Amino acid sequence: xxxxxxxxxxxxxxxxSSLARRYRKxxxxxxxxxxxxxxxxxxVAVLFTDIFSKGMxxxxxxxxxxxxxxxxxxxGIEAATPDALPAANVDAVVKKALQARFPEVTAxxxxxxxxxxxxxxxxxxxxxxxxxxxxxLGQTHTLWVLADxxxxxxxxxxxxxxxxxxxxxxxxxxxQWIEQWVKSGELELRFNSGFFENGDSREPEQxxxxxxxxxxxxxxxxxxxxxFPIGVAAAVYLEEFAPxxxxxxxxxxxxxxxxxxxxxxxxxxxxxxxIGLFGLPRSVPLVGGLVLTLMTLPTIIISSRAAIKSVPPSxxxxxxxxxxxxxxxxxxxxxxxxxxxxLTGAIIGMAxxxxxxxxxxxxxxxxxxxxxxRGITDAATVLPVQIFLWADSPERAFVERTSATIMVLLAFLxxxxxxxxxxxxxxxxxW
Amino acid sequence: xxxxxxxxxxxxxxxxxxxxxxxxxxxxxxxLGGVRxxxxxxxxxxxxxxxxxxxxALLLGGLWTLAADAAVNALFVxxxxxxxxxxxxxxxxxxxxxxxxxxxxxMDASAAVEILEAGARYRxxxxxxxxxxxxxxxxxxxxxxxxxxxxxxxxxxxxxxVEKVCRGFLIAxxxxxxLTTLGIVVSVLFxxxxxxxxxxxxxxxxxxxxxPQIAIRADQAGSSGAFGAVPLFTGTLLxxxxxxxxxxxxxxxxxxxxxxxxxxxxxxxxxxxLELLAGIPTVVYGFFAALTVAPIVRELGLELGLAxxxxxxxxxxxxMGVMIIPFISSxxxxxxxxxxxxxxxxSYALGATQAETIIKVIIPAAxxxxxxxxxxxxxRAIGETMIVVMAAGLAANLTANPFESVTTVTAQIATLxxxxxxxxxxxTLAAFALGLLLFVITLLFNVLALHIVKKYREQYE
Numbered sequence: 001x002x003x004x005x006x007x008x009x010x011x012x013x014x015x016x017s018s019l020a021r022r023y024r025k026x027x028x029x030x031x032x033x034x035x036x037x038x039x040x041x042x043x044v045a046v047l048f049t050d051i052f053s054k055g056m057x058x059x060x061x062x063x064x065x066x067x068x069x070x071x072x073x074x075x076g077i078e079a080a081t082p083d084a085l086p087a088a089n090v091d092a093v094v095k096k097a098l099q100a101r102f103p104e105v106t107a108x109x110x111x112x113x114x115x116x117x118x119x120x121x122x123x124x125x126x127x128x129x130x131x132x133x134x135x136x137l138g139q140t141h142t143l144w145v146l147a148d149x150x151x152x153x154x155x156x157x158x159x160x161x162x163x164x165x166x167x168x169x170x171x172x173x174x175x176q177w178i179e180q181w182v183k184s185g186e187l188e189l190r191f192n193s194g195f196f197e198n199g200d201s202r203e204p205e206q207x208x209x210x211x212x213x214x215x216x217x218x219x220x221x222x223x224x225x226x227x228f229p230i231g232v233a234a235a236v237y238l239e240e241f242a243p244x245x246x247x248x249x250x251x252x253x254x255x256x257x258x259x260x261x262x263x264x265x266x267x268x269x270x271x272x273x274x275i276g277l278f279g280l281p282r283s284v285p286l287v288g289g290l291v292l293t294l295m296t297l298p299t300i301i302i303s304s305r306a307a308i309k310s311v312p313p314s315x316x317x318x319x320x321x322x323x324x325x326x327x328x329x330x331x332x333x334x335x336x337x338x339x340x341x342x343l344t345g346a347i348i349g350m351a352x353x354x355x356x357x358x359x360x361x362x363x364x365x366x367x368x369x370x371x372x373x374r375g376i377t378d379a380a381t382v383l384p385v386q387i388f389l390w391a392d393s394p395e396r397a398f399v400e401r402t403s404a405t406i407m408v409l410l411a412f413l414x415x416x417x418x419x420x421x422x423x424x425x426x427x428x429x430x431w
Numbered sequence: 432x433x434x435x436x437x438x439x440x441x442x443x444x445x446x447x448x449x450x451x452x453x454x455x456x457x458x459x460x461x462x463l464g465g466v467r468x469x470x471x472x473x474x475x476x477x478x479x480x481x482x483x484x485x486x487x488a489l490l491l492g493g494l495w496t497l498a499a500d501a502a503v504n505a506l507f508v509x510x511x512x513x514x515x516x517x518x519x520x521x522x523x524x525x526x527x528x529x530x531x532x533x534x535x536x537x538m539d540a541s542a543a544v545e546i547l548e549a550g551a552r553y554r555x556x557x558x559x560x561x562x563x564x565x566x567x568x569x570x571x572x573x574x575x576x577x578x579x580x581x582x583x584x585x586x587x588x589x590x591x592x593v594e595k596v597c598r599g600f601l602i603a604x605x606x607x608x609x610l611t612t613l614g615i616v617v618s619v620l621f622x623x624x625x626x627x628x629x630x631x632x633x634x635x636x637x638x639x640x641x642x643p644q645i646a647i648r649a650d651q652a653g654s655s656g657a658f659g660a661v662p663l664f665t666g667t668l669l670x671x672x673x674x675x676x677x678x679x680x681x682x683x684x685x686x687x688x689x690x691x692x693x694x695x696x697x698x699x700x701x702x703x704x705l706e707l708l709a710g711i712p713t714v715v716y717g718f719f720a721a722l723t724v725a726p727i728v729r730e731l732g733l734e735l736g737l738a739x740x741x742x743x744x745x746x747x748x749x750x751m752g753v754m755i756i757p758f759i760s761s762x763x764x765x766x767x768x769x770x771x772x773x774x775x776x777x778s779y780a781l782g783a784t785q786a787e788t789i790i791k792v793i794i795p796a797a798x799x800x801x802x803x804x805x806x807x808x809x810x811r812a813i814g815e816t817m818i819v820v821m822a823a824g825l826a827a828n829l830t831a832n833p834f835e836s837v838t839t840v841t842a843q844i845a846t847l848x849x850x851x852x853x854x855x856x857x858x859t860l861a862a863f864a865l866g867l868l869l870f871v872i873t874l875l876f877n878v879l880a881l882h883i884v885k886k887y888r889e890q891y892e
Contacts, residue, residue, distance in 0.1 A: 015782075022784055029786035033688025036681045040705045040760070043753045047711070050723050233604035241601060253881075255608045260807060260877040261870065262814020264841050265615055268866040271848065272618030279500055294611050301608070327594040355712025358816035358841070361849050384714045391718045391821060399722065406715050413710055 051410070055403025057156045061192035061205065062147040064118060064181060066097045068126055069140050080134035088130070090123035094145070101186075102177060113174050119146035119205045146194075147187070149204040149397035151178060155189065157396070195404065199370040200386065204397035207390075209405050214372045215285055215365070215380030216354060222289020222376055223296060223353050228346045230293070231300030232335070235342075238301070239308040240330050259298035266295045267362025275363060282364035286376040291359045296349040303345025307338040340427035347420040351413050357384040383409045437492060437565060441572055445485040448576045452480025455583045463585060471590035479589045480579035482596055488572040495564050503557050510552075619870060622863030629857045630658045635864060637661060641827035641838075643847060643858045658861055660868070662827040666744065666837030670823060671812040673748025673833060674755055678812075679805055681752075682759025687789055689760070690767045709757040717821030720750035725822060737834055742824030745833040751818050755808050762807065766800030766887065767793060799887040806880035810873045816841040840865050 074092050077084040098114050099105070105114055122145035129143060130136060147155075150169045155178070158168065165172055181187035198208030234255075242248040270291035274280045280287050311334050319329040335342075360366075365381050366389060373380035381389070383405060390402040456476035460469045469476070504527065508516060515526060533550025534557070583589075627635070638659015685705060689698050725746045732739030739745070770793050778788040794801070824836035825846055847862035 022787070026784045026786040029789070030688070030692055033684045033692055036684035037688050037693075037701055037705060039681055040685055040708060040753075040756050041701065043756075044704060044707050047715075047719055050719065051715070054722075230604045230607060233601045234607065237598075237601035237605040241598060242605070251605055251608055253878075254612050256881050257874060257877050258608060258611060260810055260873065260881075261615070262811075262816070262841065262873055264814065264816045264844055265619070265866055265870050265873075267848075268844070268863060269611070269615045269618055272622060272863070273614050276618075278497060294607075297607065297611070325590065325594060327597055331597075351710065355710075355714070357712065357714040358820075358845060361845055366849055384712050387714050387718060388817070388821070391714075391721065402718060406718065409712065410715070413712070417710060 048410075051403050051406050054399060055401075055405075055407045058195060058397075058400040058404035059192050060156070060189045061194065062152040062155045063144045063188050063190055064147050064151075065186040065188075066094065066118075066122070066143050066145055067100065067140060068093050068097045068129075068143050069100070070126070070130065070137050071096075072137055075137075077137075080130040080137045082131070085127055085131055088127060090126040091120075093126050094118060094122045102180075110173060113171065114177060117148055117151045117170075117174060117177065119148050120203060121146045121206050144188070146205050149395060152205055153396045153400075154178065155182075155187070195401065199372060200368055200381070200389075201370065204393070204395050204401060207398070207401055209383065209386060209408065211369045211372045212381050212383045212386035212405070213408075215288075215369070216382040218285035218373060218376050218380060219288040219292065219360075219382055220350060220354055222285055223292040224346070224350055226289065226293040227296050227300055227349065228342075231297050231346070231349075232304050232342055234297070235301045235304035235308060236330060236335065239305050240326070240334065255298050255301055258294075259302060262358075263295055263356055264358040264362065266291050267359030269294065270359060270363045281377060281379075283367045283369075283379040283381075284377050285373065285380050287363050288360050288365050288380075288382065289376065291363060292353040292356060295356065295359060296353050299349040299352065300342075300345050303348070304338070304342045307341025307345065308334060310341065311337045337429070340423055340429075344420045344424045347416050347423070351416040351420075354416070355384055355409065355413060357388055360385055361388070383412075434496075437568065440569055441485050441488060444569075444572045444576060445481040448480040448484035448579055449477035451576075452579055452583050453477035455580065456585065456589075459583075459585050469585050470588050471593075475589035475593050476583055476587070478593045479587075480576070480583065482593065483579040483582075484572050484575040486596070487575055488568045491571065492564075492568050495568070499560065499564070503553075503560050506560070507553055507556055510556075511549075615870060619863050619867040622860050623867040626857065626860035626864040629860070630864075634658065635660055639829055641843070643843070643861055658857070660840075660865065662829040663838060663840045663843055663865070665829055665831070666823070666827070667813055667839040667841075669744050669831060669833065669837055670748045670751065670819060670839060671809060673745060674751035674812045675805070675809060677749055677752025678755035678759050678808060682756045682808075683763050683801065685756065685760040686763035686767055690764050691785065691789055691793070705760060706757045708754065709761075711754070713754065713815060713817040714821070716750050716754050717817040720746050720818055720822035724750055732834060739834040740824070740836040742822060742826075742836045743834050744823060744837045747819050747823035748833065750822065751812055751815055754815075754818070755812060758811065759804055759808050762804030763797070763801050766797045766804065766884075769800070769888065770796045797887075799883050799890075803880040803882075803884035803887065806876050806883070810876035810880070813876070814841060814869060814873050816845055820845050840869050844869070 070093065072078060074096055075088040075090065076092075077088045080088075095111075095115055098118070099111070102114060105111055125143055125145045129141060151174075154168075154170055154175070168175075170178070178187065194206065195208045196213075197210055198206055199211035201207040238248065238251065242251075270287055274287050274290055275282055315333055315337065316329055319333045320326070324332065360382060365385050367379055367381060368389075369379060369381045371378075387402055387405050387409070390398050390405065393399075393402075453473045453476055456469055456473050457466070460466050460473075466473065507530075508523070508527070515523070518526065529546055530549045530553050533546050534554040635658050638657060639661050640657040640659045641662050642657050689702055689705075693701065721742075725741055725743070728743065728746050728749075729739045729741060774792055774796060775788055778792045779785075783791065819839045819842040823838060823842060825838050825842060826836045827838050827843075828835055830837065844862045844865050847858055847865075
């Protein structure tokens with residue numbers, strides 16, 4: 001008897017004595033879990049702050065005021081006719097205006113440094129002025145022109161920092177001129193509307209995302225118009241009509257696998273079949289949309305099937321009971337009731353397609369596109385590819401623009417995902 | 432342009448057919464004594480007429496757009512003077528391209544007169560063939576319209592026939608998944624076979640050197656055109672391994688915390704925040720890795736006296752790992768939630784703490800599902816492209832040192848195929864051979880993972 005109680009005593013002691021250690025372990029384990037989640041969330045926070053802090057600057061742009069004398073002799077034209085304007089020496093007018101502003105600058109090298117402070121778009125602004133108002137020829141006008149990206153970067157990021165001359169992108173003299181402009185109010189930071197209105201450019205201060213935005217919109221339109229109807233139809237067939245046999249199983253396995261195939265493989269498919277075999281042109285939204293359709297179809301099919309499955313059988317039976325045919329039951333009852341779920345899936349699929357880069361590189365949507373594409377067979381690029389292209393450029397101004405483009409892309413993705421969540425909460429019925 | 436007009440004409444014809452079919456069915460029914468004498472609802476007679484009118488023309492039109500270019504080309508070449516027709520294939524191709532450019536107006540007037548004339552002839556031929564196809568297709572649509580009109584009688588089983596067509600459409604859509612897989616396999620396989628005719632498979636699979644640039648001049652240095660893929664495999668494995676070392680512990684622990692420890696509100700706030708990581712495009716991760724993480728890691732390496740390359744496997748792997756965290760966490764979350772509550776209760780009843788229950792009961796029970804999820808994640812890491820293209824570099828080093836720059840299968844596919852390339856060089860074909868390899872490897876991982884996950888689900892259902 002005593003040996004048993006002794007044994008019990010022992011077990012109890014053992015348990016008690018180990019409790020502290022076990023609780024410590026428990027707390028440690030729990031902290032580890034919390035830490036993991038916080039690590040993930042911290043990564044989100046760091047990424048967003050990093051991109052935002054880098055990209056905010058791109059929404060403002062430096063402009064400089066110039067007094068331009070539209071002297072026909074300097075321009076080398078007699079009248080501002082549409083024929084003569086393209087040949088007009090507008091850069092000379094800009095240089096003359098700079099010279100008049102800083103008459104003390106006479107050395108050839110210094111003048112070159114001075115001219116470098118303005119963008120090459122300054123000349124275009126002069127030409128535009130003459131195009132809008134041919135009568136202005138011979139007059140003096142006040143014109144705000146774009147500053148060069150180095151001027152812009154200095155104003156936004158380095159002004160006030162005390163850096164040695166050889167660490168800077170501009171020399172002491174250039175800084176002095178800029179300071180003079182700032183003091184007299186001839187230099188301003190304005191909202192960078194060009195970022196949303198221009199196409200790509202080699203000059204960072206003139207580069208914008210308009211053509212990439214249009215390309216993304218066209219590509220996504222093709223993707224949506226093809227993948228949504230096809231995806232829903234395939235899901236309806238598999239859920240409602242397909243007989244349970246090996247062939248149906250094979251289709252299912254195929255769809256599940258395609259959902260996990262690396263996206264770059266779809267690019268190879270597009271390159272070999274759509275471009276190589278069918279002879280479709282490279283770099284166009286049509287081909288991009290087709291490739292992204294094949295890529296997003298599995299996602300849409302899977303989510304549509306889930307939505308169809310969630311429609312209760314009682315509704316089907318009621319429809320069949322009052323004499324509807326199988327097809328009528330599906331098209332008039334099941335599909336409308338499953339629509340919110342299908343739409344949610346489609347939006348999430350579109351969000352994925354919007355951020356996709358690799359397959360579009362394969363089919364040549366990496367071209368340098370200045371013009372805004374007008375149709376699905378015009379050469380185009382898309383937002384993520386534009387990010388990829390600009391990420392290669394070393395200029396600080398391009399880093400800023402890349403980050404700003406990422407902000408625009410993330411904003412679109414956020415809106416789309418929020419829309420999907422809203423749709424799900426608002427329209428989805430629970431039975 | 433012609434396509435737009437074609438669609439408009441077809442749409443109008445189909446609408447007319449719909450109205451006419453419905454009307455005819457109704458008038459005939461009226462003479463019999465009412466709508467109830469029709470076999471189907473009037474709507475179906477209209478639909479059937481519209482389908483008979485438009486669908487054959489649409490299908491044939493689709494076929495024509497695929498074949499038109501080749502047909503016009505063949506016709507044009509047949510009409511060329513014999514001297515040009517018998518040129519070698521490549522020169523003929525160049526000539527045709529010049530002529531086509533001139534036909535589409537991309538050639539300035541200073542080009543040779545013969546070319547301009549040939550261009551004009553080509554354009555004429557293209558316009559003629561287009562017009563012919565257009566009129567034939569419209570005639571077909573009109574014939575379909577007439578047929579539908581003639582067939583419409585009250586005893587016609589219009590609904591059954593319309594539903595048959597609908598069903599055919601549904602089956603065709605479901606088949607696209609199979610066609611896509613088939614397309615991938617065939618396109619990658621054919622190009623790979625052509626590649627393996629130039630480079631023997633053994634050299635490709637076991638060769639230790641990768642430098643796909645083929646020398647233009649024989650004496651050029653460092654451009655032997657070696658196609659040994661082993662450095663690419665090791666690079667891919669190294670980066671995937673680093674990514675998994677980050678993602679598996681963090682993802683699994685997050686899933687455990689969110690599903691076992693977190694209160695409802697904490698879970699509702701933290702889970703979407705964590706899943707934000709999954710929604711960020713990979714190109715953004717690539718940019719972040721190359722411009723933010725890489726300099727930090729290099730600085731840290733310098734402080735510690737390590738030589739870290741500016742494009743290192745470590746940076747790409749770390750960032751890829753962060754990208755995969757939500758993937759592993761949500762898959763593990765699902766399987767952990769699928770473990771029956773009874774198992775937890777049993778463990779608590781024996782006096783186990785929560786951590787002990789999780790480690791000794793829940794994880795072993797959920798292990799197959801977790802392994803399946805991890806395998807899917809590995810397949811994703813292997814197939815990830817943008818992060819490695821932007822952050823891991825292109826130097827094919829055969830190394831296990833995470834601080835060095837390595838390259839991966841996907842990064843090489845991307846670089847080999849971006850920019851101008853000719854379809855026949857070993858360099859281009861090598862990308863397809865790599866693609867085949869990538870497809871096969873990820874396929875194996877996926878099939879295995881999906882099988883395990885499915886098996887596991889059945890176990891507890």
